[in-house]
Amino acid sequence: MSYSQRLPMKSTLLILAAGIGSRYGGLKQIEPVGPAGEIIIDYSIYDALRSGFGKLVFVIRRDIEKPFRASIGSKFENCAEVVYAFQTLENLPVGFAPKPDRKKPWGTAHAVLAADHVIHEPFGIINADDFYGRESYEILSRHLQSAADTERLDCAIVGFILRNTLSEHGTVARGICRCDENRYLLDIVEMTRIARDGQGAVNTADDGTRSRLTGDEWTSMNMWGFSPSVFPLLREKFEEFLLHNASNPKAEFYIPTAIGALVRENRVRTRILPSPAGWFGVTYPQDKPVVVQNIRQLIARGIYPERLWDNGLI
Numbered sequence: 101m102s103y104s105q106r107l108p109m110k111s112t113l114l115i116l117a118a119g120i121g122s123r124y125g126g127l128k129q130i131e132p133v134g135p136a137g138e139i140i141i142d143y144s145i146y147d148a149l150r151s152g153f154g155k156l157v158f159v160i161r162r163d164i165e166k167p168f169r170a171s172i173g174s175k176f177e178n179c180a181e182v183v184y185a186f187q188t189l190e191n192l193p194v195g196f197a198p199k200p201d202r203k204k205p206w207g208t209a210h211a212v213l214a215a216d217h218v219i220h221e222p223f224g225i226i227n228a229d230d231f232y233g234r235e236s237y238e239i240l241s242r243h244l245q246s247a248a249d250t251e252r253l254d255c256a257i258v259g260f261i262l263r264n265t266l267s268e269h270g271t272v273a274r275g276i277c278r279c280d281e282n283r284y285l286l287d288i289v290e291m292t293r294i295a296r297d298g299q300g301a302v303n304t305a306d307d308g309t310r311s312r313l314t315g316d317e318w319t320s321m322n323m324w325g326f327s328p329s330v331f332p333l334l335r336e337k338f339e340e341f342l343l344h345n346a347s348n349p350k351a352e353f354y355i356p357t358a359i360g361a362l363v364r365e366n367r368v369r370t371r372i373l374p375s376p377a378g379w380f381g382v383t384y385p386q387d388k389p390v391v392v393q394n395i396r397q398l399i400a401r402g403i404y405p406e407r408l409w410d411n412g413l414i
Contacts (some may be wrong), residue, residue: 111221113225113226114212114224115145117141117159117168119158120160124247131209133382133392136243138408140382140391142255144231148226151234152238162188163188165184175409187211189205202349206353208354209334210353218329221328223244223326224325225326231379231380233379235259238374243256243373245324255330256370256372256373257275257277258323258373259334259373262276263301264378266298268387269387270384273292274294275355276289283372283373283374287360287363291311300312300314334358341357380394
């Protein structure tokens with residue numbers, strides 16, 4: 101019996117992977133970062149299963165289903181329940197339809213809604229191409245085991261310090277958090293073009309407005325914890341979003357946008373869970389050598405085996 105099977109509760113991990121094919125130019129071009137050809141998602145799932153997650157839900161596009169199942173999903177079918185959900189442009193509430201010039205689905209919160217019919221237990225959310233670290237999954241797993249489903253939904257963000265999540269090679273999108281003294285979220289703003297600026301950062305909005313950031317801000321890297329009660333709330337916010345943005349071919353419905361609105365309405369309570377783990381990811385091709393080096397250092401420290409799937413744990 102594995103470590104994850106001995107924990108008191110197994111939560112679901114929802115993995116947002118619909119953008120994999122478009123960002124990397126096809127599944128075969130997903131960059132290996134481990135010494136035996138492992139990709140970031142391999143390390144993420146390895147960490148998640150050891151931390152108490154027992155079900156994996158991949159949100160993907162239908163056009164990449166066959167290669168995704170063969171090259172990625174099939175690796176985990178002998179150690180966890182694996183389920184697929186599909187983010188499609190046409191998955192909209194009754195009364196709405198995509199405009200002809202709309203070319204892609206509606207963002208991360210829309211991707212979460214794509215899985216509402218297959219998740220019935222507490223769940224965490226991650227991006228497929230971000231490395232969050234073992235401690236982050238342990239922290240999130242503990243939250244999901246203790247979270248209460250009350251009138252105000254109890255949610256969580258695993259938080260990282262902004263300056264530790266920036267790329268040296270271009271802008272990034274981050275959810276910038278404002279919280280109270282107990283690290284409960286007061287507001288969160290999705291900033292989509294943040295660039296490093298010394299020890300701080302600068303975000304450039306669509307209208308050209310520049311906002312300076314200190315670099316010390318708590319930042320969401322799309323690692324969230326929810327109960328299934330979040331789904332009707334997200335559907336409600338999605339309908340509101342579409343009323344104002346359905347004709348905009350580039351508008352996206354982000355998780356921080358939806359949760360930020362619900363926090364301001366006092367309908368959810370969202371705790372920031374600080375993670376001591378180091379985040380990293382491949383936003384730009386030039387980021388890959390840093391990721392490879394970081395993985396190597398974690399292997400040297402004994403966090404991961406040299407060949408991830410050969411140690412018998414999973």
